Amino acid sequence: MNNKTTSNHNITEININKSSTTGNSTAKTKATKNNISEAMPDEKLDKKLLQAMKVPVADDLYNKLMLRQTFTNPQQKKRKSRIHLALAASVAIFASLTVYYLQFSTSYTNLGDYALAHVYHEQDVFSNSDTNRVSLTSLNKKMTTFNGSFTQSMGELISADYCRFGGIKSLHLVYKGLTDNVTVFIVPKDEHLAFTQKFSDNNLQGESLSFAKSNVIVIADKNESLSQWQHNINDNITWSI
Amino acid sequence: MVNKQVRYEALVKALHGDLYRYGYWLTHDKQVAEDLVQETFLRAWRALDSLKDEKAAKSWLITILRRENARRFERKRFEMSEYDEANIMDTQSPSNEQDIENQWLRDKIAKLPPEYSEPLVLQVLGGYSGEDIANMLNLNKNTVMTRLFRARNQLKDALKKEPEQVMFIYE
Numbered sequence: 441m442n443n444k445t446t447s448n449h450n451i452t453e454i455n456i457n458k459s460s461t462t463g464n465s466t467a468k469t470k471a472t473k474n475n476i477s478e479a480m481p482d483e484k485l486d487k488k489l490l491q492a493m494k495v496p497v498a499d500d501l502y503n504k505l506m507l508r509q510t511f512t513n514p515q516q517k518k519r520k521s522r523i524h525l526a527l528a529a530s531v532a533i534f535a536s537l538t539v540y541y542l543q544f545s546t547s548y549t550n551l552g553d554y555a556l557a558h559v560y561h562e563q564d565v566f567s568n569s570d571t572n573r574v575s576l577t578s579l580n581k582k583m584t585t586f587n588g589s590f591t592q593s594m595g596e597l598i599s600a601d602y603c604r605f606g607g608i609k610s611l612h613l614v615y616k617g618l619t620d621n622v623t624v625f626i627v628p629k630d631e632h633l634a635f636t637q638k639f640s641d642n643n644l645q646g647e648s649l650s651f652a653k654s655n656v657i658v659i660a661d662k663n664e665s666l667s668q669w670q671h672n673i674n675d676n677i678t679w680s681i
Numbered sequence: 682m683v684n685k686q687v688r689y690e691a692l693v694k695a696l697h698g699d700l701y702r703y704g705y706w707l708t709h710d711k712q713v714a715e716d717l718v719q720e721t722f723l724r725a726w727r728a729l730d731s732l733k734d735e736k737a738a739k740s741w742l743i744t745i746l747r748r749e750n751a752r753r754f755e756r757k758r759f760e761m762s763e764y765d766e767a768n769i770m771d772t773q774s775p776s777n778e779q780d781i782e783n784q785w786l787r788d789k790i791a792k793l794p795p796e797y798s799e800p801l802v803l804q805v806l807g808g809y810s811g812e813d814i815a816n817m818l819n820l821n822k823n824t825v826m827t828r829l830f831r832a833r834n835q836l837k838d839a840l841k842k843e844p845e846q847v848m849f850i851y852e
Contacts, residue, residue, distance in 0.1 A: 485833065486805055491779075492786035493806045495705050497698045501715060505693050505722050 551627070552639025555646055555657045558605065558612075559623050566598055566614045566621050574600045582611055586626050586654055587680045594672045595622075608633075622660040622669065629653055651679060689726055692738055697722070699806065700742055706802040707750055709791050717753070721746040739807065740817055747817075789839045797832035800825050 498504075542561055574597040580589045582600055596616035603612040611626040627633075635655060639646045646659040647666045656677070658669045697718060704714035704721075724745050725732075732741055790798055803814045811829065815822040 482833065485836070488782070488786060489790070489801070489805045489836070492783045492790060493702060493706065493802060495702055495711075495787070497701045498711075498715065501701060501718065502693060502697055504715075505697055505719060506690065508719055508723065509689065509693075509726050 550634040550636045550639075551648055551655060551657060552636035552646055554605065554633060555623075555625060555648075555659055556639065556641060556644060558603070558625070559644060559659050562612075568616055568620050570598045570616075572598055574598070579613070583626070585609070586611060586628060588626065588651075588654065589678055589680070590676045591678060592676055594669075594676055617660055617664050619663045620661045622658065622664055624669075624673070625655075625657040625659075627655045627657065629655060649673060651677075653679070685729055689722075689729060692725065692729075692742075693722055696739055696742055699739065700746060702806055703743060703802060704746055704750070706790065706798060706806070707747070707795075713753070717746055717749050720749045724749070740809070740813065743803075743807070743817060786836075789836055792839075793832055793835060797828050797835065800828050801832040804829060 542557075576590060576593045576597075579593075579597060579600050582602065583589045585602070594615065597613060598616055598621065599612070599614040601612050603610055605612075605625060605627045608628055608630050610628065613624040613626070615622040615624065629650075635648060635650060637648055639648075640662075643661060644659055645662055645664075645666060646657060647670055649656040649658075649670060656673055658666055658673070660666060660669070700721060701714055701718045704717040705711060708714050708717065721742055725742060732738060790801070793801070799818065800814050800820075803809045803817065804811070809817070811822050811825045814820075814829075815825045818825065
């Protein structure tokens with residue numbers, strides 16, 4: 441925006457306006473007073489307008505602006521970063537508490553309740569339409585931790601991973617089911633979780649099998665035949681000790 | 682950092698007056714105008730690095746100020762009303778003819794519809810071309826030219842209607 445061009449623009453615009461006003465004034469011929477005002481060139485009007493528009497500016501405005509910038513700004517920056525730090529800290533604390541409660545909490549006293557909670561917690565992680573498949577070999581590799589193995593595959597295994605089950609290192613298997621995932625937990629026996637044979641809530645049902653050193657828990661929705669799964673597990677699983 | 686401070690100081694020194702006046706004509710309130718200018722420069726300080734072309738500084742600041750003003754209405758829509766007549770008039774008593782005339786014209790400018798007064802202030806006070814104003818106000822250039830023309834005409838009509846006041850202007 442060059443100053444020179446700007447003022448040039450102004451002049452041309454004023455000229456446009458002038459020509460239209462003169463056209464206007466010739467159309468109207470009224471009292472002399474009116475003619476005077478209409479014949480007044482716009483430059484003159486603009487000069488008057490400029491004078492009127494230049495309202496006095498408070499002398500201390502400049503100082504106020506400088507003062508505010510010097511003092512308010514760094515403080516505000518500081519406050520902002522503190523807020524961010526506080527936010528980050530709270531989020532971290534909340535997250536660690538959540539993890540702690542979900543993974544290490546012993547507030548569940550029996551296998552069934554804990555298993556249900558665990559499945560709900562990871563509900564969104566697995567979907568029945570997942571295409572990942574875990575081979576029998578890699579499953580059995582993981583099973584060695586529990587001194588067990590499967591002789592043949594029980595179905596389409598979507599995921600097999602270690603997890604914390606009430607603070608106990610366990611194996612978490614997710615199979616493709618009829619309508620939704622079927623979850624199988626291999627949990628070493630531990631005293632603080634009471635064994636529950638059968639458990640269910642509105643959506644899910646579960647059954648536990650007790651072996652010498654581990655419990656095997658199957659959880660599925662109500663369309664699934666748990667006894668069939670139990671049967672398969674019983675037939676397939678072998679324990680080395 | 683020092684460089685930024687120097688730039689900012691120069692910017693404030695050169696433009697705070699124009700910006701304040703622009704704010705005044707936008708809001709018809711000295712205090713609000715002052716607040717707007719403060720808010721505008723605070724934002725300008727934070728975003729100063731994004732200002733590459735010093736020549737564009739004024740229109741940049743005006744744009745910030747207009748946005749701040751719009752935000753003011755979002756915040757307290759319930760207070761949005763016709764401006765107070767008393768606010769328009771200067772409280773200081775006019776000392777001479779020139780002051781009386783200015784006062785009288787100010788009143789007339791303030792009574793223009795805002796869509797007329799805003800381009801007029803930008804042109805007369807800011808020295809902007811119709812095209813610049815059209816860009817700043819997000820309007821068509823022809824619209825701006827029409828409004829400028831009508832604003833001047835309305836002021837002229839107002840001058841006609843008060844002959845005893847006009848005397849000051851035409852001696």
